[in-house]
Amino acid sequence: MAVITYREALNQALREEMERDESVFLMGEEVGEYDGAYKVSKGLLDHFDGNEWRVRDTPIAENGFAAIGVGAAMAGLRPIVEFMTFNFSLLAFDAVVNSAAKIHQMSGGQFNVPIVFRGPGGAAIQLAAQHSQVPDAWYSHVPGLKVVAPATPKDAKGLLKSAVRDDDPVVMIEGELLYNIKGEVPEEEYLVPIGKAEVKREGTDLTIVAHSKMVHQALQAADTLEEKHDLRAEVVDLRTLRPLDIDTVLESVRKTNRVVVVEEGWPQGGIGAQVADDVQREAFDWLDAPVARVAGLDVPMPYARNLEKQVFPDAKHVVRAAEHVCYLDQD
Amino acid sequence: MATKVVMAQLSPTMEEGRLVEWKVSEGDEIEQGDIVAEIETDKANMDVEALGSGVLRKIVVDEGETVPVGALIGVIAGEDEDISGLLEEAEAAAAGADEEEEEEEEEEEGEGAAAGAAEAGGGKRAGEGAAAKAAETPSNGAGRRDGGRVRASPVARKMADEEGIDLSRLEGSGPGGRVVKADVEEAVESGVGRGAAAAAGPERLTEERVELSQMRKAIARRLTQSLGPVPHFFLTSEIDMGRALDLRAEINERLAGEDGEGEPAKIGVNDLLLKAAAEALVRHPEINASWGEGEIVRHGSVDLGIAVAVDDGLITPVIRDADRKGLRRIAAEAGELIDRAREKDLQPDEYQGATFSISNLGMFPIEEFTAIINPPEAAILAVGRTVEKPVVVDGQIAVRRRMRVTMSCDHRVIDGATGARFLDTFKSMLENPLAMLL
Numbered sequence: 167m168a169v170i171t172y173r174e175a176l177n178q179a180l181r182e183e184m185e186r187d188e189s190v191f192l193m194g195e196e197v198g199e200y201d202g203a204y205k206v207s208k209g210l211l212d213h214f215d216g217n218e219w220r221v222r223d224t225p226i227a228e229n230g231f232a233a234i235g236v237g238a239a240m241a242g243l244r245p246i247v248e249f250m251t252f253n254f255s256l257l258a259f260d261a262v263v264n265s266a267a268k269i270h271q272m273s274g275g276q277f278n279v280p281i282v283f284r285g286p287g288g289a290a291i292q293l294a295a296q297h298s299q300v301p302d303a304w305y306s307h308v309p310g311l312k313v314v315a316p317a318t319p320k321d322a323k324g325l326l327k328s329a330v331r332d333d334d335p336v337v338m339i340e341g342e343l344l345y346n347i348k349g350e351v352p353e354e355e356y357l358v359p360i361g362k363a364e365v366k367r368e369g370t371d372l373t374i375v376a377h378s379k380m381v382h383q384a385l386q387a388a389d390t391l392e393e394k395h396d397l398r399a400e401v402v403d404l405r406t407l408r409p410l411d412i413d414t415v416l417e418s419v420r421k422t423n424r425v426v427v428v429e430e431g432w433p434q435g436g437i438g439a440q441v442a443d444d445v446q447r448e449a450f451d452w453l454d455a456p457v458a459r460v461a462g463l464d465v466p467m468p469y470a471r472n473l474e475k476q477v478f479p480d481a482k483h484v485v486r487a488a489e490h491v492c493y494l495d496q497d
Numbered sequence: 498m499a500t501k502v503v504m505a506q507l508s509p510t511m512e513e514g515r516l517v518e519w520k521v522s523e524g525d526e527i528e529q530g531d532i533v534a535e536i537e538t539d540k541a542n543m544d545v546e547a548l549g550s551g552v553l554r555k556i557v558v559d560e561g562e563t564v565p566v567g568a569l570i571g572v573i574a575g576e577d578e579d580i581s582g583l584l585e586e587a588e589a590a591a592a593g594a595d596e597e598e599e600e601e602e603e604e605e606e607g608e609g610a611a612a613g614a615a616e617a618g619g620g621k622r623a624g625e626g627a628a629a630k631a632a633e634t635p636s637n638g639a640g641r642r643d644g645g646r647v648r649a650s651p652v653a654r655k656m657a658d659e660e661g662i663d664l665s666r667l668e669g670s671g672p673g674g675r676v677v678k679a680d681v682e683e684a685v686e687s688g689v690g691r692g693a694a695a696a697a698g699p700e701r702l703t704e705e706r707v708e709l710s711q712m713r714k715a716i717a718r719r720l721t722q723s724l725g726p727v728p729h730f731f732l733t734s735e736i737d738m739g740r741a742l743d744l745r746a747e748i749n750e751r752l753a754g755e756d757g758e759g760e761p762a763k764i765g766v767n768d769l770l771l772k773a774a775a776e777a778l779v780r781h782p783e784i785n786a787s788w789g790e791g792e793i794v795r796h797g798s799v800d801l802g803i804a805v806a807v808d809d810g811l812i813t814p815v816i817r818d819a820d821r822k823g824l825r826r827i828a829a830e831a832g833e834l835i836d837r838a839r840e841k842d843l844q845p846d847e848y849q850g851a852t853f854s855i856s857n858l859g860m861f862p863i864e865e866f867t868a869i870i871n872p873p874e875a876a877i878l879a880v881g882r883t884v885e886k887p888v889v890v891d892g893q894i895a896v897r898r899r900m901r902v903t904m905s906c907d908h909r910v911i912d913g914a915t916g917a918r919f920l921d922t923f924k925s926m927l928e929n930p931l932a933m934l935l
Binding site: 450454 | 653670
């Protein structure tokens with residue numbers, strides 16, 4: 167298997183899907199001439215002979231190009247709309263939430279909207295309050311959308327390919343801090359199904375549920391827990407936030423009896439709140455401790471580096487929560 | 498010979514009583530059976546009868562005083578008999594009780610201080626447990642019950658249920674004394690709390706007071722008029738003991754192979770009967786009951802009395818919470834209690850307050866008999882000898898081991914059909930003995 171970056175994996179997925187199906191095209195700010203703000207679309211315009219119908223640079227007008235994408239999807243194309251970051255998708259919230267997510271139902275099934283909205287979400291380094299937001303919970307709240315948030319190059323490629331082929335609108339939230347991570351990706355063609363979580367590390371003593379960037383914090387915490395307490399933590403990567411694959415979580419919880427749910431975003435109404443709710447309802451009799459959550463602090467992201475570090479949930483927070491659900495922090 | 502007048506335990510839950518009134522004075526002539534005093538229990542005012550004849554020589558407890566069950570309240574003796582020894586003994590006992598009480602109080606204070614060290618907490622990072630932790634008051638095991646509810650994690654409850662472990666007997670190691678999975682796992686290994694509620698068995702008993710219907714009052718009144726204060730009636734049933742005896746032999750063979758320290762060498766037939774009675778009583782709480790003043794009390798526990806013959810009479814040691822104990826535990830406790838009963842070494846709380854009794858004359862050539870109810874229990878089961886006899890099975894005559902039991906019932910509490918249903922359960926427990934061990 168080849169070891170490539172998350173960025174390269176996404177680039178491969180775009181190239182392969184656009185080659186496979188002529189109706190697939192990429193649209194967004196600086197995706198063409200500039201190779202994308204984060205170089206995810208590097209070389210694509212050249213690869214498709216400078217054809218702007220395949221790789222389309224747009225004005226800085228998110229609601230406009232996102233809505234054009236929705237219309238193109240209704241008309242039979244399969245657009246991939248890149249948001250430079252998901253912070254800017256707020257301007258296109260109407261196109262995504264009010265149009266893309268609703269048209270299939272409101273047209274009585276006459277129109278499908280096979281569109282992908284993708285781009286990086288979450289904090290990077292010192293981008294401050296307006297450019298560090300985590301849109302995971304916002305979009306996963308909306309019926310009519312599918313939401314994926316891969317943590318590894320392999321899942322990024324496989325999920326983007328599945329998203330392109332899906333007949334419903336898919337929001338794919340990547341991570342600026344993930345673009346450079348490397349991982350094994352199969353040489354041959356493959357898909358990662360939407361709606362399937364994956365156990366990233368097997369364990370018996372507690373379950374850590376995470377997605378996207380936080381999967382890496384969870385894995386790091388699991389190593390620490392093993393060294394420090396000889397605890398075997400199982401790490402479940404949700405991969406898809408809507409529809410949520412709660413069955414994989416429940417299966418793990420029935421084995422370990424203890425759960426920590428980790429997310430980068432704010433606590434209220436978060437992904438962890440949903441997971442905790444499902445777990446207490448579906449696996450009540452298997453719980454040995456209340457479900458613990460780790461989330462970002464309930465504040466707008468500060469610019470100062472020292473404060474930013476305080477807000478961002480990391481492996482240390484996960485370890486502390488794990489110790490709590492394992493009753494190791496009494497006295 | 499001097500006769501003690503003591504604070505009698507007039508109900509299973511009575512721990513102390515208040516002397517309301519002396520009906521006689523020091524120096525009065527007393528006949529056995531005379532009412533000498535009135536005492537107030539936790540439930541009602543009741544009369545105290547003299548258990549011997551003589552002169553009321555000494556009033557030890559004055560009117561209005563409250564003393565624990567078993568305390569000496571007066572002495573009946575011959576006019577010139579020396580009773581100083583008895584009085585000294587009573588004084589010493591009372592002093593001892595006071596000391597114990599003081600110690601208890603001190604302990605309680607200690608616990609209160611420890612429990613006061615509640616932890617402050619509260620983080621804004623949702624969960625991470627900080628906020629949840631503040632809500633859990635740390636304390637020792639004794640503080641883990643909130644109004645009788647045992648704190649346990651859901652999975653601990655589920656496992657305890659599956660393993661037949663009584664959570665209330667475990668010390669919780671979690672916050673606030675919460676019983677967690679690790680505690681149950683440890684209990685499974687060590688056997689603590691084992692043999693509690695049978696997994697598929699009926700729910701635990703709770704004390705219940707049944708209001709008397711007019712019909713029930715009439716039954717009580719008329720039957721009492723007819724037949725003494727406790728109107729008895731009798732139900733007899735014959736039980737096929739073959740399978741129970743085979744099972745007992747098998748269990749004993751297995752036990753002989755074990756080096757069970759502190760376990761009984763053998764399970765006796767009587768132990769099987771006790772276990773069967775306990776299981777049947779849980780299923781028929783209307784038998785595990787007493788006639789009270791204006792109500793019927795269904796007891797919250799099954800406390801089995803075993804009638805034991807001693808040199809000059811009879812005493813009934815009690816196995817407490819027999820429904821929550823496994824066969825081996827019952828056998829061990831019964832063996833010990835019976836031995837000590839024969840040595841006259843039982844404390845009052847070990848022979849008072851049964852909720853149902855069994856009298857077994859199976860070691861004698863007695864095939865069936867009737868026993869007299871020991872109030873305030875509502876029934877007693879008289880067990881005869883198991884004999885081989887011909888019976889008709891599927892139209893054929895076969896030799897079977899059969900045992901006849903006769904239950905005496907207090908008709909104020911139990912009707913014929915109620916008693917019959919209980920006996921039916923008891924019989925089927927013994928005829929399908931695995932069912933009662935599950």
